[in-house]
Amino acid sequence: MGYADSLFDLTDRVVLVTGGSRGLGREMAFAAAQCGADVIIASRNLESCVVTAEEIAASTGRAAFPYQVHVGRWEQLDGLVQAAYDRFGKVDVLVNNAGMSPLYDSLTSVSEKLFDAVVNLNLKGPFRLSALVGERMVADGGGSIINVSSSGSLRPAPDMLPYAAAKAGLNALTEGLAKAYGPTVRVNTLMAGPFLTDISKSWGLEQATTNPFAHLSLKRAGNPPEIIGAALYLMSDASSYTTGAILRVDGGLP
Numbered sequence: 007m008g009y010a011d012s013l014f015d016l017t018d019r020v021v022l023v024t025g026g027s028r029g030l031g032r033e034m035a036f037a038a039a040q041c042g043a044d045v046i047i048a049s050r051n052l053e054s055c056v057v058t059a060e061e062i063a064a065s066t067g068r069a070a071f072p073y074q075v076h077v078g079r080w081e082q083l084d085g086l087v088q089a090a091y092d093r094f095g096k097v098d099v100l101v102n103n104a105g106m107s108p109l110y111d112s113l114t115s116v117s118e119k120l121f122d123a124v125v126n127l128n129l130k131g132p133f134r135l136s137a138l139v140g141e142r143m144v145a146d147g148g149g150s151i152i153n154v155s156s157s158g159s160l161r162p163a164p165d166m167l168p169y170a171a172a173k174a175g176l177n178a179l180t181e182g183l184a185k186a187y188g189p190t191v192r193v194n195t196l197m198a199g200p201f202l203t204d205i206s207k208s209w210g211l212e213q214a215t216t217n218p219f220a221h222l223s224l225k226r227a228g229n230p231p232e233i234i235g236a237a238l239y240l241m242s243d244a245s246s247y248t249t250g251a252i253l254r255v256d257g258g259l260p
């Protein structure tokens with residue numbers, strides 16, 4: 007094994023990725039398995055979790071366990087954690103990745119239902135999952151929790167305020183959880199800028215006449231595999247002295 011391989015080695019670790027069926031979550035789950043981890047792929051659509059888990063298992067030879075869950079529903083999260091521990095006996099890495107920001111016309115058109123759904127998925131669910139898994143990680147001797155946030159939490163735009171506020175709450179959660187579960191469990195924020203996943207299909211990029219990403223230093227959106235390096239850093243012992251941190255992967259936010 008080369009030097010970099012051993013630094014990022016995840017052999018026999020167990021990595022739970024919410025929203026692991028598509029987009030950035032799928033990239034991170036695949037990468038973890040490539041580095042030797044068994045993975046749990048959790049999202050609402052069981053069929054897509056099964057498909058992704060089968061692809062990961064076939065191409066990496068690692069175990070990949072699909073699980074259906076709505077992360078915004080508190081009462082479903084105990085079941086996810088129990089299933090993960092029943093299947094693998096431990097969780098070494100929790101990636102709180104599932105998230106979304108629905109479109110709305112105006113701030114007054116934001117319904118209480120939409121607001122609650124956004125906060126439940128992007129903030130409440132990660133809080134509950136981190137509490138359930140973090141406590142068990144401490145008892146088991148350590149682990150890494152990664153909260154996938156958004157550059158919108160630093161630069162809140164009017165068209166995604168509930169989401170920006172929920173992700174800002176997630177940033178705060180990271181710092182508090184790092185204190186709660188240290189010194190053995192590390193908790194970090196992986197803060198994404200614009201990435202070309204299913205989310206970006208609603209951005210109207212085909213109709214754009216000027217570069218919508220010209221304000222970024224790199225002048226472009228990220229391709230999903232470009233999340234992997236930062237994710238593997240936070241999952242692995244490569245980041246053994248990094249906790250309570252925000253790692254920005256955003257093409258250079260102004």
Ligand SMILES: NC(=O)c1ccc[n+]([C@@H]2O[C@H](COP(=O)([O-])OP(=O)(O)OC[C@H]3O[C@@H](n4cnc5c(N)ncnc54)[C@H](OP(=O)(O)O)[C@@H]3O)[C@@H](O)[C@H]2O)c1
Nearest residue numbers: 025027028029030049050051076077104105156200201203
């Ligand atoms: N792409 C970007 O530009 C961008 C920018 C900043 C931050 N982020 C953040 O990065 C994370 C991943 O985004 P992405 O672009 O990869 O999104 P994506 O391609 O839309 O994938 C979202 C994933 O989350 C799952 N999911 C959605 N709602 C869920 C729920 N209620 N319960 C459980 N799983 C749920 C989806 O599967 P199901 O539909 O089967 O549930 C899917 O696996 C999110 O937290 C997002 O806020 C993304």
